[in-house]
Amino acid sequence: MKLTQKLQQAHDEKRLSYSFEFFPPKTDAGLANLFDRMGRMARFEPDFIACTWGAGGSTQERTLEVCSTAQSVYGFETLMHLTCTNMGKDKIDRALKDAKAAGIQNILALRGDAPRDQEYWTPCDQGFTHASDLVTYIRQQYGDYFCIGVAGYPEGHLDTPDKTQDLKYLKEKVDCGADFIMTQLFYNVDSFIEWVQSCRTMGIHVPIVPSIMPIPTYQSFRRIINLCGIQVPKPILEALDDIKGDDQKVKDYGVDLAVDMIQQIQKSDLGISGIHISTLNLERSAKLILEKLNVAPKQPPVNDLKKVPWMTIRDPSHIENWDEFPNGRYGDARSPAFGENTYLGTQPLPTSKAAAKWGYPTTPDDITQLFEKYILGQLNTLPWCEEPLQTETDTIQQQLIQMNRNGYWTVGSQPVVNGVSSRDPVYGWGPANGYVYQKAFLECFVSDKQLNGLLERLKKDPFVTFYASNQKGDFITNVNDAEAQNAVTWGVFPGKEIVQPTIIERVSFESWKEEAYGLWKEWEQQYAPDSKTAQLLRDIGERYWLINVVHNDFQEANSLFEAMLP
Numbered sequence: 051m052k053l054t055q056k057l058q059q060a061h062d063e064k065r066l067s068y069s070f071e072f073f074p075p076k077t078d079a080g081l082a083n084l085f086d087r088m089g090r091m092a093r094f095e096p097d098f099i100a101c102t103w104g105a106g107g108s109t110q111e112r113t114l115e116v117c118s119t120a121q122s123v124y125g126f127e128t129l130m131h132l133t134c135t136n137m138g139k140d141k142i143d144r145a146l147k148d149a150k151a152a153g154i155q156n157i158l159a160l161r162g163d164a165p166r167d168q169e170y171w172t173p174c175d176q177g178f179t180h181a182s183d184l185v186t187y188i189r190q191q192y193g194d195y196f197c198i199g200v201a202g203y204p205e206g207h208l209d210t211p212d213k214t215q216d217l218k219y220l221k222e223k224v225d226c227g228a229d230f231i232m233t234q235l236f237y238n239v240d241s242f243i244e245w246v247q248s249c250r251t252m253g254i255h256v257p258i259v260p261s262i263m264p265i266p267t268y269q270s271f272r273r274i275i276n277l278c279g280i281q282v283p284k285p286i287l288e289a290l291d292d293i294k295g296d297d298q299k300v301k302d303y304g305v306d307l308a309v310d311m312i313q314q315i316q317k318s319d320l321g322i323s324g325i326h327i328s329t330l331n332l333e334r335s336a337k338l339i340l341e342k343l344n345v346a347p348k349q350p351p352v353n354d355l356k357k358v359p360w361m362t363i364r365d366p367s368h369i370e371n372w373d374e375f376p377n378g379r380y381g382d383a384r385s386p387a388f389g390e391n392t393y394l395g396t397q398p399l400p401t402s403k404a405a406a407k408w409g410y411p412t413t414p415d416d417i418t419q420l421f422e423k424y425i426l427g428q429l430n431t432l433p434w435c436e437e438p439l440q441t442e443t444d445t446i447q448q449q450l451i452q453m454n455r456n457g458y459w460t461v462g463s464q465p466v467v468n469g470v471s472s473r474d475p476v477y478g479w480g481p482a483n484g485y486v487y488q489k490a491f492l493e494c495f496v497s498d499k500q501l502n503g504l505l506e507r508l509k510k511d512p513f514v515t516f517y518a519s520n521q522k523g524d525f526i527t528n529v530n531d532a533e534a535q536n537a538v539t540w541g542v543f544p545g546k547e548i549v550q551p552t553i554i555e556r557v558s559f560e561s562w563k564e565e566a567y568g569l570w571k572e573w574e575q576q577y578a579p580d581s582k583t584a585q586l587l588r589d590i591g592e593r594y595w596l597i598n599v600v601h602n603d604f605q606e607a608n609s610l611f612e613a614m615l616p
Contacts, residue, residue, distance in 0.1 A: 051127055052197035053156045054229050056097045057257045060323045066316065066345050067324030068094075069129075071261070072331050073102040074112035075386050076561045081112065084331055084386035085119060091333055092124045094340055095347050097324065100129035100158065100232075110145060118152040129199065130154050133162025134178035142178065146188065150195065158199040158232060159184040159223075182219075182226045189227040200224070202231040202258065204245040205238070208279050217252050230257040232326060235274070237282045237307070239314045246320050258320075262311060263328040264335035265304030268294040273437060295473060298481040305335050309342045331386040404576035407431065412582040414457070414497075417590070421454045433569040434461040441476050442467075449611045453492070456615060457500055461566070462493035462598075464538065464552075466607045472541060479551075484543035490610040491538050491554060491600040498593050504614065508599060511613040517559045518597040521567045525560075532556055538600055554600055563596050 060067035070091060075081045088099070101116040103109060113130060120126040130149050134142060149157065161181040178184055181200055188196055200223040203216060210216040220231070231254070236242050246258055265271045268290060275282055286307065293299040312325050327336050340346035407429070411417050423429040425447060430438050443450070446465045453460055467488035470477045479486060496504055501518065508514045509528060515536060518526045529536075539552035570591035577584040601610035 051155070052229070053098055053127065053129060053199070054197055054257060056127065057230065057259070057323045060097065061321070066312075066343065067097045068340065068345065069096045069098045069100065069259075069324065069326045070336060071100045071102065071326060071328045072116060072386075074104065074109040074116055075331065077384070077557055079384040079557075080331075080386050081115070083384055084116070085123075087331070087333055087386050088120060088124055088126075091329075091336070092126065093347070094337065096126065098127040098129055098156065100326070101131060103131035103133050103160070103162075110141070114145070114148050114152065117149070117154050121153055127156065128154050129156040129158055131158045131160060132184065133160045134181070134184040135162035137162075137178060139178070142184070142187070143191075146192065146196075150192070155195065156197045156199070157188060158201070159188060159228070160201055180219075182223045185223055185226040185228050197229045198227060199230045199232050199259075200228040202233045202245075202249070204233055204236045204242045205279070205281055213248075217248060217254075220249070221252050221254050224254050224256055228256065230259060232259045233261050235261050235263045235278065235280060235328065237275075237280060237286060237311070239311050239318075241281065242315070243318050243320060246322070257324075258322060259324050259326050260315060260322065261326045261328055262308050262339075263330070264308045264339060265290070265300060266330050266332065266335075267297055268300050269440075270330075271300075271304075277436065295475060295478050296482050297479055301335060305338045305342065308335075308339050312339070312343060404573060408573075410577070410581075410583045412586055414586075414590070417459065417586075418454055418457070421459045422451055425450050425454065425460070432461070433573045434566060445476075446611075449608070452615065453494065453611065458492075458494040458496050458504075458614070459594075460492060460494045461596075462491070464488055464491050466490045466601075466604050466610075468605055472543065480541045480549060481543045481546070484541050484546075486541045487539070487604060488552075489536075489538040489600055489602055489604045490607070491598065492610060492614070493596070493598045495590075495594045495596055498595065501595050501597075503616070504597070507616070508613055511601070511609070513601055513603040513609065514599060514613050515554075515602060516597060516599045517554075517556060518595050519560065519563050520593075520595045521570075521591055527556070529556070536600055536602070554598060559598050566596055567591055 057067055072084065072088070075084050099120050101113050101120070103113050117128040117130045121128045130145075132142070132145055132149075146157075159181050161179075161184070178187070185198055185200060188198055200220070202220055206213040206216045207219075210219065224231070231249075233242070242260060249258065263274070271290065274280070289303060290300065293303060308327075315322050315325070327339065329336050337346070408420055409416070411420065420429065420432065424432050424435065425439065425443075427438060442465055443463060446463065450460050450463060465488065467477045467486060469485045469487060472478045472480050472484035472486050473482055474486075477486060477488070498520070505516070505518070505526065508516055515529050516527060517529070534555060536554045537550040537552070538554050540548055540550045542548055570587060574584050574587035574591065577587070599610065599614060601613060603609055
């Protein structure tokens with residue numbers, strides 16, 4: 051069924067339509083567990099589910115698999131995101147053909163984000179540079195078979211600061227054949243209401259579906275509002291600042307905030323029939339929002355849940371919270387939410403001016419100086435690090451500087467923590483009245499000339515485990531079990547199992563490795579191809595190894611650095 055029909059039914063029945071958004075997990079285990087999770091979330095009977103699309107079709111197969119399984123196994127109506135940036139016509143044709151063959155009838159047509167290397171990037175297909183081009187093409191090829199949605203930006207698109215012009219672009223997409231609008235995330239309901247009224251005045255009368263994201267963690271929230279340029283009312287920021295040290299309170303606040311926003315939208319008399327919940331592949335917050343709104347249907351017994359043939363549905367009360375406290379890049383790769391950082395990174399970014407941030411490095415020493423400035427807080431970002439370092443890094447700042455001066459360019463690190471209160475302002479996380487622990491780990495790029503000497507030193511320490519790989523895919527480790535999982539962050543809290551939000555394992559390391567080398571390439575492409583800077587970055591990407599080192603004795607603060615340095 052077309053989503054416009056679903057929304058019209060909800061309007062006629064004077065009820066709230068709600069839907070869930072998922073993203074394609076980065077690992078096979080994460081995908082299997084997402085299907086498990088979707089089986090439980092099917093109990094809430096959403097009007098539809100949506101699945102995002104990776105840049106340039108990078109998740110094409112997995113996005114289609116999520117949508118087709120959701121539709122065929124769980125009976126969800128599905129909305130498949132589709133971007134046209136960096137997508138050739140052949141890829142778009144294949145995606146649309148596969149979607150129709152799978153019975154998918156709803157497409158969210160997006161431009162997608164151009165790569166950060168704006169100056170030296172050109173689209174794969176000059177016919178698809180705007181979302182309106184994609185809408186027009188779908189209509190030309192498939193008539194009215196697909197129900198087509200497009201994105202709307204209540205606070206304006208980052209690439210179009212003029213809000214009036216942005217509304218004109220939105221109307222153009224609708225005039226090309228879009229059936230409904232789904233908004234970007236927002237936290238200012240007054241701005242949303244004003245924007246909807248402006249849409250109607252502009253002559254845009256298709257249904258508008260607001261996207262609501264319950265706050266996952268304080269760090270994730272800060273990251274996404276910075277990436278997307280989202281305006282957050284001062285009272286919300288102040289409330290979060292008061293509780294940012296307690297992850298559970300932040301989540302609870304996020305749920306209550308989402309409920310309040312939805313209720314304000316319902317009272318606004320704008321004719322909004324549905325809301326879209328961005329789940330980040332987590333379930334508990336979405337469940338609580340529906341319960342607090344009194345729209346969640348009565349839950350059937352666990353044994354009555356739908357399930358895919360290869361999965362066994364377990365007791366939701368036992369597992370719905372097992373990945374609710376992500377803590378950095380290395381979450382559990384089995385989690386459906388693994389890859390959240392990458393997913394959030396696909397949100398709109400401002401046009402990047404690399405030279406203004408990082409200059410024109412021409413030697414490895416120039417690169418070392420950039421990393422050192424970042425550690426000292428003189429740079430806010432690096433290609434691999436989109437935010438300043440966290441406060442806990444101050445305790446190992448001098449060691450990190452020493453590592454970089456030795457040629458080990460650090461992109462991730464964590465100091466030792468041995469039983470610190472979860473309320474601690476520097477190291478604390480998770481619910482209150484608990485204790486947290488950390489093993490020291492370090493992730494860095496190291497040249498092929500230095501690699502062997504470093505590995506020989508590491509092998510001498512029985513507490514060290516490491517993974518190393520290069521751009522070509524060569525791989526070295528001293529971990530014998532390919533499926534071994536090493537918890538490097540864990541917490542002990544009242545009334546809970548031990549929570550392990552940060553796990554180092556081969557599958558997660560290799561997943562991140564692909565992204566890390568992709569960022570070298572993106573940085574390189576922000577400069578003229580024949581420039582000395584581009585040549586340097588290209589050479590580094592080809593020669594340097596990414597290595598992750600864990601020191602498993604969490605009672606010795608400096609052992610990791612002693613093991614690595616000559």
